[in-house]
Amino acid sequence: MSKTLLELRNISKTFGDVRVLDSVSLRARAGRVLALVGENGAGKSTLMKIVTGIHQPDPGGEILFKGTPVAVVNPRQAIDLGIGIIHQELNLLPGLSVAENIFLGREPRRPFGPIDWRQMRSDTAEFLASLRQDHIDPRQPVERLGVGAQQMVEIARTLSQRAEVIIMDEPTDALTDVETAILFEAIRHLKAEGKAIIYISHRLGEIFAECDDVAVLRDGHLVHEGQVADLTEGQLIHHMVGRDITDQYPYVAQVPGPVLLEVKNLTAQGISGISFAAHAGEVVGFAGLMGAGRTELGRAIYGANRAVSGQILIDGRSRQMRHPSDGVRAGIAYVTEDRKSDGLIQPHAIRTNMALSALPALSPGGMVRRGGERSVVAEYMRRFAVKAPDMETEVSNLSGGNQQKVSLAKSLLAEPKVVILDEPTRGVDVGARREIYTLINEMKSRGLCVLLMSSDMPELLGLSDRILVLSQGRLTGTFARGEASQHAIMERAVA
Amino acid sequence: MSTPGPGRDAAAMTAKPTSAGNLLRAFAAQKSLIGLLILMAVVTMLSPHFLTTDNLLIVLRQTSINAIIAFGMTFVILTAGIDLSVGSVLALTGAVCATLIGANFSLPIVLIATLLFGAALGAVSGLIVSIGRVQPFIATLVAMTALRGATLVFSGGRPIDAGEGVAADVFWYIGGGYLFGIPVPVILAGVVFLICWFALSQMRFGRYVYAVGGSEQVARLAGINAGRVKVAVYAISGLMAALAGIVLTARLQSAQPTAGTSYELDAIAAVVVGGTSLMGGRGTLFGTLIGALIIGVLNNALNLLDVSSYYQMIAKGAVILLAVLVDSRSKAPN
Numbered sequence: 005m006s007k008t009l010l011e012l013r014n015i016s017k018t019f020g021d022v023r024v025l026d027s028v029s030l031r032a033r034a035g036r037v038l039a040l041v042g043e044n045g046a047g048k049s050t051l052m053k054i055v056t057g058i059h060q061p062d063p064g065g066e067i068l069f070k071g072t073p074v075a076v077v078n079p080r081q082a083i084d085l086g087i088g089i090i091h092q093e094l095n096l097l098p099g100l101s102v103a104e105n106i107f108l109g110r111e112p113r114r115p116f117g118p119i120d121w122r123q124m125r126s127d128t129a130e131f132l133a134s135l136r137q138d139h140i141d142p143r144q145p146v147e148r149l150g151v152g153a154q155q156m157v158e159i160a161r162t163l164s165q166r167a168e169v170i171i172m173d174e175p176t177d178a179l180t181d182v183e184t185a186i187l188f189e190a191i192r193h194l195k196a197e198g199k200a201i202i203y204i205s206h207r208l209g210e211i212f213a214e215c216d217d218v219a220v221l222r223d224g225h226l227v228h229e230g231q232v233a234d235l236t237e238g239q240l241i242h243h244m245v246g247r248d249i250t251d252q253y254p255y256v257a258q259v260p261g262p263v264l265l266e267v268k269n270l271t272a273q274g275i276s277g278i279s280f281a282a283h284a285g286e287v288v289g290f291a292g293l294m295g296a297g298r299t300e301l302g303r304a305i306y307g308a309n310r311a312v313s314g315q316i317l318i319d320g321r322s323r324q325m326r327h328p329s330d331g332v333r334a335g336i337a338y339v340t341e342d343r344k345s346d347g348l349i350q351p352h353a354i355r356t357n358m359a360l361s362a363l364p365a366l367s368p369g370g371m372v373r374r375g376g377e378r379s380v381v382a383e384y385m386r387r388f389a390v391k392a393p394d395m396e397t398e399v400s401n402l403s404g405g406n407q408q409k410v411s412l413a414k415s416l417l418a419e420p421k422v423v424i425l426d427e428p429t430r431g432v433d434v435g436a437r438r439e440i441y442t443l444i445n446e447m448k449s450r451g452l453c454v455l456l457m458s459s460d461m462p463e464l465l466g467l468s469d470r471i472l473v474l475s476q477g478r479l480t481g482t483f484a485r486g487e488a489s490q491h492a493i494m495e496r497a498v499a
Numbered sequence: 500m501s502t503p504g505p506g507r508d509a510a511a512m513t514a515k516p517t518s519a520g521n522l523l524r525a526f527a528a529q530k531s532l533i534g535l536l537i538l539m540a541v542v543t544m545l546s547p548h549f550l551t552t553d554n555l556l557i558v559l560r561q562t563s564i565n566a567i568i569a570f571g572m573t574f575v576i577l578t579a580g581i582d583l584s585v586g587s588v589l590a591l592t593g594a595v596c597a598t599l600i601g602a603n604f605s606l607p608i609v610l611i612a613t614l615l616f617g618a619a620l621g622a623v624s625g626l627i628v629s630i631g632r633v634q635p636f637i638a639t640l641v642a643m644t645a646l647r648g649a650t651l652v653f654s655g656g657r658p659i660d661a662g663e664g665v666a667a668d669v670f671w672y673i674g675g676g677y678l679f680g681i682p683v684p685v686i687l688a689g690v691v692f693l694i695c696w697f698a699l700s701q702m703r704f705g706r707y708v709y710a711v712g713g714s715e716q717v718a719r720l721a722g723i724n725a726g727r728v729k730v731a732v733y734a735i736s737g738l739m740a741a742l743a744g745i746v747l748t749a750r751l752q753s754a755q756p757t758a759g760t761s762y763e764l765d766a767i768a769a770v771v772v773g774g775t776s777l778m779g780g781r782g783t784l785f786g787t788l789i790g791a792l793i794i795g796v797l798n799n800a801l802n803l804l805d806v807s808s809y810y811q812m813i814a815k816g817a818v819i820l821l822a823v824l825v826d827s828r829s830k831a832p833n
Contacts, residue, residue, distance in 0.1 A: 338720065363703050363707075
């Protein structure tokens with residue numbers, strides 16, 4: 005077996021009192037591609053952030069580079085060691101040329117300081133040539149290149165930094181099939197040159213076609229490490245999801261009421277041809293990998309994204325959703341996945357945040373009825389167990405869980421019929437999670453129709469009456485509560 | 500306006516002292532008021548002419564035009580915008596107003612037409628910002644330049660007389676008259692303050708203004724039509740500039756094509772000195788009132804102390820800088 009370039013030993017990482025990584029060990033070998041897989045939140049990105057010096061591991065863990073223990077205390081040091089990373093979101097300055105991007109901050113100089121443009125261009129051409137990308141002009145602004153070519157520029161940059169270990173975080177997500185093929189060709193050249201590649205991906209097909217080794221993370225543990233050739237797709241899925249659901253999900257069985265929401269053939273940004281119906285007093289779960297279109301679906305139903313075609317019916321009435329205000333009027337509430345930037349006005353008080361969507365009802369004739377506002381906000385703070393000194397407390401001073409409760413309360417204060425919850429427990433600690441689950445059940449018992457979008461599979465399985473699976477913007481599976489399993493869902497999610 | 504009662508309520512409204520944090524905020528809201536009192540105390544010691552009823556009425560009268568513009572500016576800055584066009588709107592609406600007076604239109608018609616014209620000019624800036632997605636700074640810079648040009652074209656570069664016509668005598672009263680011994684512009688500014696305060700702190704619209712400035716994204720997702728709110732705040736700013744244009748034209752009995760030049764800077768300074776954040780979402784109208792008074796007292800004091808107008812500008816810059824520094828220091832812990 006070839007030489008180990010990067011070895012991780014017993015890497016753990018704790019944020020507050022949440023253990024995100026628990027004693028993970030793995031090796032990346034020269035001339036081989038290691039696939040790093042796991043569900044969202046399994047700890048892949050945290051692990052890579054440790055390798056690239058963004059986070060520090062807890063004491064006890066060790067990183068070895070070519071057999072020597074090293075401390076990677078900042079990103080600069082990772083680069084100096086020879087560890088390069090290509091992030092999911094590209095890190096290029098669009099207005100600068102290919103060569104300027106590759107040598108940003110390390111421009112070759114001539115005597116007395118001016119940049120040696122000729123040297124810079126010829127070096128750039130050389131790196132691109134080693135990736136068989138001669139057609140990219142070093143002088144071209146990056147913004148004129150396609151995503152695939154931009155990715156090549158990023159790879160060339162890691163080569164210019166003499167990287168020997170190259171990490172790629174879901175590199176094919178934004179690529180076309182042709183670009184993907186070109187990327188794999190480049191990866192094969194890198195392999196041949198003895199580089200070690202760590203390849204993070206959800207796409208099982210790519211892993212079986214292009215990777216040599218595989219490491220599976222689940223809930224911060226390394227659950228499997230070995231050669232890809234020794235596994236079947238089914239076994240790999242089992243490694244990724246194989247855990248038991250404990251009864252931390254207080255499911256309440258209830259006969260659903262009439263159909264409240266009907267979506268017919270909805271096509272919008274990131275989703276195409278989606279149809280389903282949801283009932284009063286029903287929790288419909290939406291599963292899918294990151295980028296599968298769950299958020300986009302929620303936003304399109306609410307009116308935050310405009311539908312290209314299709315129909316949305318509430319209570320049997322067809323509704324045009326052009327703006328979130330249409331959603332509010334139609335009785336839809338949307339609790340965003342990104343409560344920090346989309347859900348709450350951080351420097352404002354709990355009171356004004358909570359009252360925001362419900363203001364039309366709280367201010368007949370345009371004048372805010374202070375007393376009514378205060379009493380309804382106080383009631384929701386009590387019902388949602390928001391922990392804060394008073395309703396004038398700035399939202400930015402609250403914990404994640406409490407912010408999420410304020411965000412939920414804000415949506416429910418407008419008394420909607422349909423509630424769309426996008427990742428309602430992301431970044432929320434266990435205790436507050438439980439309270440949010442209870443609130444979801446309460447909504448259900450009040451006859452609301454809840455659309456629950458979550459990357460947390462046990463949560464979906466635990467709370468949903470029905471689970472719909474999205475993959476690449478399409479509906480690929482529907483499971484009744486009894487039929488759903490993590491395995492079956494994952495199979496549809498990677499379809 | 501000499502009794503800041505309702506204003507104090509406004510400050511208390513946004514910063515109800517119910518906890519340590521809120522107490523601190525309440526204090527910060529009053530900080531500009533403390534600054535004003537200190538400034539007045541210092542000037543009183545330096546000049547015996549300052550603390551007299553006559554002089555204080557002069558200060559208020561001279562402050563009123565800037566205060567009216569600054570009240571409108573507060574709406575815009577609360578949405579994280581800026582309106583550089585107010586001085587040019589003042590000049591153009593003033594010219595239109597004087598022309599209408601000279602053409603023997605009745606006073607109510609002149610006033611309503613001028614105010615609506617100002618609001619419409621502001622709304623155009625607002626549409627350029629919200630629909631055209633142009634940065635407020637650029638959109639209103641364009642308006643500032645183009646409207647000044649339009650004023651010069653309209654007036655041929657000459658002052659327009661507003662001293663003739665059937666309504667001229669009553670018109671003059673708006674800028675130069677007294678009611679119960681108080682200058683009419685001061686009473687107007689007081690009434691405008693109360694209306695704006697009510698809109699900002701008691702009405703749904705005010706909440707929307709704060710929300711759009713706090714986070715446009717959040718506001719939009721909460722179902723608020725952020726574009727409409729923006730058009731409205733620029734229209735309000737234009738309306739206030741037109742009112743200031745009427746007062747100034749009435750007082751001078753003529754409209755100068757160069758009137759209001761650099762007034763936007765005094766208005767922005769008043770808002771900022773009053774503690775409103777240029778990032779939007781934070782601030783009070785009461786703060787703006789105090790900010791305008793600080794600038795007014797300062798101008799008056801520098802005149803009383805016989806400081807040359809060249810040095811006056813330096814001194815004014817220094818005081819504004821001081822006020823903003825104190826403000827940003829107190830916000831630093833965040």
